[in-house]
Amino acid sequence: MTRPIVGTRIREHRRSLGLTQVELARRLDISPSYLNLIEHNKRGIAGTLLRRTAEELKLDLEQLDGAAEHRLLDLLQEIAHAPELSAMSIEEESAGEFIGRYPGWARALAALARSEREANAAARALADRLNHDPFLGDAVHRMLTRIAAIRSAAEILTDFPDIPAERRDRFHQIINDESQVLTEIGEALAAYFDKLDQTDRTLTPLDEVDALFEARENRFDEIEVTARSIGLESDPAPAPRRAKARALAETRLGPLVDSIVAEQEVLETVSARSRARKALVSYAAAALLAPMEAFRPRAAELGYDIEALADAFSLDMETVCSRLTALPRDEGTPRFGYFRANAAGTILEMQSLPGLVAPRYASACPLWVLYRAQQSPEAVIRQRALFPSGARFVFLARARSTGVTGFGKPRHYVTDMLALSEEDARLTIYAPDPGVPVEEVGPACRICPRKSCQHRADDPFTA
Template sequence: MAQPKLYAGPKLRETRTALGLTQKAFAAKLGVSLPYLNQMENNNRPVSSTVLLALAQDFGVDIASFGSGATERLVSDLSEVLADPVFDGDSPPAADLRLAAANAPGLAHAFLALHRAYRGTHERLASLDEALGHADAQALPSPWEEVRDFFHYCDNYIDAVDRAAEHAARDWPGDGQIAGAVQARLDGLGVTLRLADGAPLRHYEADSRILTLSAQSSAETQVFQMLLQLAMLTHGALLDATLDLARFRSDEARAIARIGLANYFAGAALMPYGRFLEAAGAERHDLERLARGFGASIEQVAHRLSTLQRPEARGVPFFFVRVDQAGTITKRHSATRLQFARFGGACPLWNVHRAFETPGRFLRQLAETPDGVRYFSLAREISKPGGSFGAPTRRFAIALGCEVAHAGALVYADGMDLGRADAFEPIGISCRICDRAGCHQRSVPPLERRLRVDPDTRDILPYEVG
């Protein structure tokens, strides 16, 4: 089967600009004519395999970055935003959205930022937020949303941080019992470790170099927090350099992202890329066996599996999501075509919501989204006890999944009829942008479809989706 043509003009132009070359000089180095390069940069011609090879060999460019993953995410985000009622009328066809995302990604991101600003202002007006009217009440994305989008558009894989963590873990024991080795590394830095009842998960006093961890937290959490502090102390310059490239709009966003990168380092050091990728394949992604082998929690393992997207050694492309008991998405990462709702909760037909009913058990689901893509989804309830009588227990549910073409690599898919069309349950992203007409769990009408209301007929819903 012929490979699809790769149109990546903006990315090619961005690469040339970053190298500080004119079109004429760049064309000469790539071994193509100036008009041919100009046509490729303007998406009038696809990027040839010869050019991709030259970019990789002569300039060290990661040609995987020329793929369509970011374009697909932009198309998904544009589709959701354009379903907002403020855009009265028919939504542009998918082909137009793909052209915009591929040819003008900067403009597409600016459009998304403009919509976020509109939503921020609209929500403040609707809630009569007393911050309205203050000089600092600007319609910008919240720092949390800005950081979430940063990881989202990086495919949740940060190469420099991941490799640094793998290097730091080169001497860890192979049985997953690394607490002693991590503590010895901290001891070498002059850090004193203490466990205390009633303490927060982690508290570091820079002056005394005392690291205090909660005695009530699990052993996996304590090791993870030790690794996070190790990242802060030994790789601060790397974290800051990565943040400089991201160019966050506020100090708050940068501070949140710095913690996020330190968390990323901790997970990557706990489960080093090469060893973890090999073990994941050998264990057929059995979360419990991987958790025991690396001294990690099931949630940590599932999250780490969603980051295995190193260009030359990719793992199964997973999505990972965590929801609270209200259905609100608190973590979301996707290396698949499945994109999560940016606003509101997830589809109620998704098995991640049913996981709360069966604590401690894995739930399996074959699902199909409105675009016809089929997925295998694994869900489980995750409880985080407070560590003492009367302390609140935090309950979440996580879901890990992949497109059904990869399901054979998961032990959890054994025995499921992956070839039977009616075995796949219809799910969506969120009700407001899902146009399934006969959904029995619909909470609100789809924004981009007209409704028919018959006062003489009532079915499951008081209206019909046109």
């Protein structure tokens, strides 16, 4: 996949130094014909030969085959898969050649594509909010109800001019009271839409909590440090580990959680603060169950295998997913997103990833493995997902039974799903297998541009 970058760069740098193929081949102790095959991407180069070539061309090894070029190549190949460019017959196999010969133009094209993708993501997120936001739906419903009441009272006053003064005053009072409520709703809606233009403001309590976790990269070091000083085994109560961790998080870490919530300006509403406190207590319980100084190296050793980690730390799947999303953002550490959904398709919890457009207030695309996993409960299912923007992700989903179980009682399932970019997935045991097909998915029907999808349940917002 990266060979075209190396071969082309060797050729371009050799020419810039005024070296012939014959001369460079002599210095490398290989035949000119073999060097020609390398430069035209017909043979690979690595190890000692690559290092000697870099030395002869007076380049650092990373300048020939660096990580930045790998990411740039991935992005150009994603651009080639964009649905809106499908009719252009883009030569995807020439992406490496393009980077090697014209690195500046390649970076410029990638920057334009990234800018366009971010603009589309923002537009889709806004469309999702405007169509599915429960606050907006409730406000519009309340507004219509008040308008109907005002209209009814006004019609009575118009149609029956001779009604007694007492009743007339009563209808005037109804119009006055409903008008005041209508004004309050209008002011709330105006404030809501004002927030849409402010990138540093949030819209609903759910957004406020999401913004808090996103700003902290889903990691709260003060909770990690305090949890490490407490330790789960310091509580002698004979209770299941998870129940014990939850109780300790509430009693010993509760004051710290309250102070964190109180300091967050992004948490503007009582509902948001309540949601944030619940989420942070769960975070603290997970930190007690799997301290990061032990979890992090073990996770890397196991290739971030979620089932192996559950066994190693005696954890449930939800806690494993929580700890993986809280991993420090270091070079070489994959970044995980997390989704949890019930059997009705409702997303109960979400920690998204950059570039992964997901609905906040509606069900996601039914083609996500998040929903398919409930057909095979307790098994981890992997999916290579290609979004309309060209972004590629690896999804890992596992359905688990929830609630009280027993003979004669129905089983209810929720699904935990981790998401990684394809680039990060290569750092795990879930690295995308070239033999596994890439599945075209979308964010949600209402905000998905794939109009020809056979599984579409609703028309797109832009239709």
